[in-house]
Amino acid sequence: MNTPPDPGRLYREFAKGIWKENPVFVQVLGMCPMLAVTNSAINAVAMGAATAFVLIGSSFLVSLLRSFIPKQVRISTYIIIIATFVTVADFTLKAAVPSVHKELGAFIALIVVNCLILGRQEAFASRNSVRLAVADAIGMAAGFAFALLCLGATREILGSGSLFGHLLFGEHFEPWVIMVLPPGGFIMLGVILLFFGFLRERKIRRRTRVSEEAAS
Amino acid sequence: MTRRDPRLLLQSAPFLRRGITTPRLMVDVLIALVPVVLAAVYFFGLSAILVIVAATAGAALTEWVFGPDRRRGGSLTDGSTILTGVLLGLCLPPGIALWMAFLGGAVGVGLGKLVFGGLGQNIFNPALVGRAFLQAAFPTAITTWTQQGAITELLTIRPSNFALPFMQAPAPAADAVDAISAATPLGLMKFQNIPTGVEQLLLGNTAGSLGETCAIVIIICGVILAIRRTFDWRIPVSILGTVAVFSTIVWLFDRTEYPSPWLMLCSGGLLFGAVYMATDPVTSPITPRGAWIFGLGIGLLVVLIRIWGGLPEGVMYAILLMNAATPLIERIAQPRAFGRGRAVA
Structure with a gap:
């Protein structure tokens, strides 16, 4: 029971969240913060960090308490644990970076209902050891933050001609107003999903071609 | 037995083709x-x-x-x-x-x-x-x-x-x-209440998008296309008819505040949209009854947006909205193959 998992397994659980089972590009989870707060790269980073804190913290705690939580009330227990970490994140952001907290507004509190977090508790943390659960949470959080940053950076570059507040194109940039508005989030997310779908399909095509050549 | 009878030509319907690709x-x-x-x-x-x-x-x-x-x-x-x-x-x-x-x-x-x-x-x-x-x-x-x-x-x-x-x-x-x-004629009317003369609109001597200003050319081309049956004549006719009727009603309430039906018909992208955009065979209904409903919807939306909306022009959004409704229109406008009465879906 207490044998530590081998490092290879640990690494695999971490790495799958970044690319192979990326929460946004593959599982299409957590769309609400994805669309709502990615109109600039800095907001995306703040949201990614807050989500990572909540996800890692609650995965750790849920995995630690997994033998004490009764099956019948597990979901509400997870929610209470998640809500605790969200409150901590909320107050910390408010104290440390009030301007970012103001930008993100209600979406910090809404991390509670991010189905990515609850999904990881139910699917992974509640049935694996603490080390594996934390490795999984770090991987998923990194994947989520990566996706947020992809979307936030493209939308900020096109929508205001800047990245992290630095002007990229000079004064005379013509902003694509739509990109900082909600429809721009949907369009850009669609384009990014299309791109990742294309990459996946190409990989599968190559693999089948290789196996066909090997067979013939 | 394998030789075919040369006098017997086996073929399945349809037999009448228009040769249009x-x-x-x-x-x-x-x-x-x-x-x-x-x-x-x-x-x-x-x-x-x-x-x-x-x-x-x-x-x-x-x-x-x-x-x-x-x-x-x-x-x-x-x-x-x-x-x-x-x-x-x-x-x-x-x-x-x-x-x-x-x-x-x-x-x-x-x-x-x-x-x-x-x-x-x-x-x-x-x-x-x-x-x-x-x-x-x-x-x-x-x-x-x-x-x-x-x-x-x-x-x-x-x-x-x-x-x-x-x-x-x-x-x-x-x-x-x-x-x-x-300013376009519609913008002038909406924001400054200055009507533009109909002859100006017909000739196209107004500001506006590239292709939409010259009403008379669009009308002539539209009639030719309709006669050649390139598109369904019902769509532009029902759009323009609805706009004419609806805007006349509105205009009769207050002749200084609202644009006249002539201005409504000949200005902005209405003619261009009705002839070239709304008649796209992919995104418009193919059933005759569907075409009437489609045009009616576009006409109503155009007048609504132009008179009570924030923008001076609304043909683009009207057509896009009715494009979205097209599959539903097709469903309710399905003609019955045989017999009379209501079709059973």
């Missing part, structure tokens, strides 16, 4: 657009050609790169992409930067058509998707109308066409052509 249809419409393009060049100079070419290039390049055909560019030969590009170019203002027109063509074909699976699968008219994207992305540039010219200014090119990609147009010099901005 997709490329024929598209080329028909493209030919009917030539007078509209010439009118645009007459009033707006060489800028018109540049904008249309840029939009078409964006559309064609996107189709070439992402098109469904295995053979590179194979789907370009059906002409529909070129038509989309030309239509998009004709509904842009003359002073728009060429990179925006190019982007509009690319977005229209990419997001309006190819993501749905190519020609015949799209829900929305691709040219209007491109324009709606530009309207949402660059609301200022797409509503900056420059003064129309005359034959003497045929070779004028507006410097704002040549803004660098992603950049704003440089501020125009005081004597440049694009220094004089103008």
Whole structure:
């Protein structure tokens, strides 16, 4: 029971969240913060960090308490644990970076209902050891933050001609107003999903071609 | 036994064909657009050609790169992409930067058509998707109308066409052509309550998008296309009829506040949209009853948006909204194959 998992397994659980089972590009989870707060790269980073804190913290705690939580009330227990970490994140952001907290507004509190977090508790943390659960949470959080940053950076570059507040194109940039508005989030997310779908399909095509050549 | 009887020809229905193919249809419409393009060049100079070419290039390049055909560019030969590009170019203002027109063509074909699976699968008219994207992305540039010219200014090119990609147009010099901005007849009516004369509207001597100003040319081309049965005549007729009736009712309530039915019919993109955009065979209903309902919906929406909406013009949104409703319209307008009475779905 207490044998530590081998490092290879640990690494695999971490790495799958970044690319192979990326929460946004593959599982299409957590769309609400994805669309709502990615109109600039800095907001995306703040949201990614807050989500990572909540996800890692609650995965750790849920995995630690997994033998004490009764099956019948597990979901509400997870929610209470998640809500605790969200409150901590909320107050910390408010104290440390009030301007970012103001930008993100209600979406910090809404991390509670991010189905990515609850999904990881139910699917992974509640049935694996603490080390594996934390490795999984770090991987998923990194994947989520990566996706947020992809979307936030493209939308900020096109929508205001800047990245992290630095002007990229000079004064005379013509902003694509739509990109900082909600429809721009949907369009850009669609384009990014299309791109990742294309990459996946190409990989599968190559693999089948290789196996066909090997067979013939 | 294996030899076939030479006198017996086995064939399945249909036996009557009109010999119309997709490329024929598209080329028909493209030919009917030539007078509209010439009118645009007459009033707006060489800028018109540049904008249309840029939009078409964006559309064609996107189709070439992402098109469904295995053979590179194979789907370009059906002409529909070129038509989309030309239509998009004709509904842009003359002073728009060429990179925006190019982007509009690319977005229209990419997001309006190819993501749905190519020609015949799209829900929305691709040219209007491109324009709606530009309207949402660059609301200022797409509503900056420059003064129309005359034959003497045929070779004028507006410097704002040549803004660098992603950049704003440089501020125009005081004597440049694009220094004089103008309002469209609908904008004049809505914001300053100045009506424009009908003869001006018919001839097209007003500010506006490239292809929409010259009413008489569009009407003639539309009648020719309808006689050739290139499109369903019911759609433009029901759109224009609804607008005429509805705007007359509104106008009779207050003749100074609301535009007259003539102004409504001949101004803005209504004629262009009714003839060239709403009749897109992919995104409009094919049943006769469906065509009437479709046109009725567009007409009502146009008048609603123009009179009570925030924008002076609403043809684009009206057509796009009814495009979305087309599958539902088809369902309720299904003709019954045999017998009478209500069809049982």
